[in-house]
Amino acid sequence: MxxxxxxxxxxxxxxxxxxxxxxxxxxxxxxxxxxxxxxxxxxxxxxxxxxxxxxxxxxxxxxxxxxxxxxxxxxxxxxxxxxxxxxxxxxxxxxxxxxxxxxxxxxxxxxxxxxxxxxxxxxxxxxxxxxxxxxxxxxxxxxxxxxxxxxxxxxxxxxxxxxxxxxxxxxxxxxxxxxxxxxxxxxxxxxxxxxxxxxxxxxxxxxxxxxxxxTFYNALKDFFNSAIEEGKGLDEIKFPRLEPIEAAHKDAESRKQRSNALRFLDNYLNWIKRSFYNYYSGKFFEI
Ligand SMILES: [Zn+2]
Incomplete structure (x- = not known):
């Protein structure tokens, strides 16, 4: 079939x-x-x-x-x-x-x-x-x-x-x-x-x-631009509690292999965080 x-x-x-x-x-x-x-x-x-x-x-x-x-x-x-x-x-x-x-x-x-x-x-x-x-x-x-x-x-x-x-x-x-x-x-x-x-x-x-x-990307853009303006380093920035991120956390918490799911989610959130931070702070080439 x-x-x-x-x-x-x-x-x-x-x-x-x-x-x-x-x-x-x-x-x-x-x-x-x-x-x-x-x-x-x-x-x-x-x-x-x-x-x-x-x-x-x-x-x-x-x-x-x-x-x-x-x-x-x-x-x-x-x-x-x-x-x-x-x-x-x-x-x-x-x-x-x-x-x-x-x-x-x-x-x-x-x-x-x-x-x-x-x-x-x-x-x-x-x-x-x-x-x-x-x-x-x-x-x-x-x-x-x-x-x-x-x-x-x-x-x-x-x-x-x-x-x-x-x-x-x-x-x-x-x-x-x-x-x-x-x-x-x-x-x-x-x-x-x-x-x-x-x-x-x-x-x-x-x-x-x-x-x-x-809406999600613009909220992240505003959030990271403010954090950068305040002089915060990447490690000091905690993710804002935006709806898609909250929903992802809830989803990960409910999975059978919860700790794996949470680790996996953290990894992806990290890429998003680095992408926004690097781009808006002008560190676009750093990975
Ligand atoms: Zn693909």
Whole structure:
């Protein structure tokens, strides 16, 4: 049975893979003569599986692989796609670790955006950054679907909190909150029914969800800017009791492996804290 789940006429996702492996959510968009795979998963096996599933489901060949960003849970299935064409932002490719080469690949790279059009179907790719220096999204306006990669991570993964470590490979940087906020503004102007995050549940109330994210990031921005103005060092700053953080704590407290969950949560909160502190204090390169 297909693991693919229908999102709209031309869009599917495979959410299951992420619970059975360390993979991201995988997706596919079909135009009339071919389809485009969204991210390659965390292993060759997952990548091969995705191609098979998409070709069975849509009954057209997969022509492109779109990589939302460089992280290994999104790129490690890439070899399955090496005879196809890779779509990615130039910054995504520039930010790959040295061990990852796309030398012999056919590639369509873009700085800001790329549009793929077939008949009356248009698919847009935009570079936004934020989570990773090369992070990009795919927007399919005709069916109002946005594949946002790891700009969004929703429950039950990571307690629904953003992951803001590993923005850049070399020199290492933490996440860029201003790029997140600019991306949210861009998404607010899109006509959306569904946002597919990098991990977690698919978002079916996009406008409300975006508003919550904007409020959360702006509250963190104000909080860290005040702390920095008061001359506080990173270690002196305690996290503000914002709703998403309180909810994450509650969730961690209720998990079976409570101490592991709390340690895991602490680790992620630390990346958020460092990202905001580093960015707004001008220490963007320190990790
Ligand atoms: Zn990911």
């Amino acid at each position: 297909s693991k693919l789940e229908r999102i709209s006429d031309h869009v599917v996702v495979d959410k299951e893979t992420q619970y059975g492996s360390r993979s991201c959510i995988l997706g596919g968009i079909s135009l009339s003569k071919y389809s485009i795979a969204i991210d390659s998963g965390d292993s060759l096996e997952v990548g091969i599986g995705l191609i098979k599933e998409l070709e069975t489901y849509f009954k057209v060949p997969v022509k492109y692989l779109f990589l939302t960003h460089t992280h290994n849970d999104h790129r490690n299935g890439r070899e399955a796609f090496k005879d196809l064409t890779l779509i990615a932002s130039q910054k995504c490719i520039d930010n790959m670790p040295k061990s990852v080469s796309f030398n012999k690949w056919k590639m369509e790279l873009f700085d800001q955006e790329l549009i793929v059009q077939e008949d009356n179907l248009t698919l847009e790719f935009h570079h936004v950054g934020g989570h990773s220096v090369g992070s990009s999204i795919a927007y399919f306006p005709v069916e109002k679907v946005l594949f946002a990669g790891d700009l969004f991570i929703t429950n039950p993964v990571n307690f629904g909190l953003p992951f803001m470590g590993f923005y850049q490979n070399k020199p290492k940087r933490t996440g860029n909150p201003e790029e997140y906020l600019a991306a949210f503004d861009k998404f607010k102007k899109m006509n959306l029914d569904v946002i597919v995050p990098g991990h977690g549940k698919v978002i079916l109330n996009p406008q409300e969800y975006l508003d919550e994210q904007i």
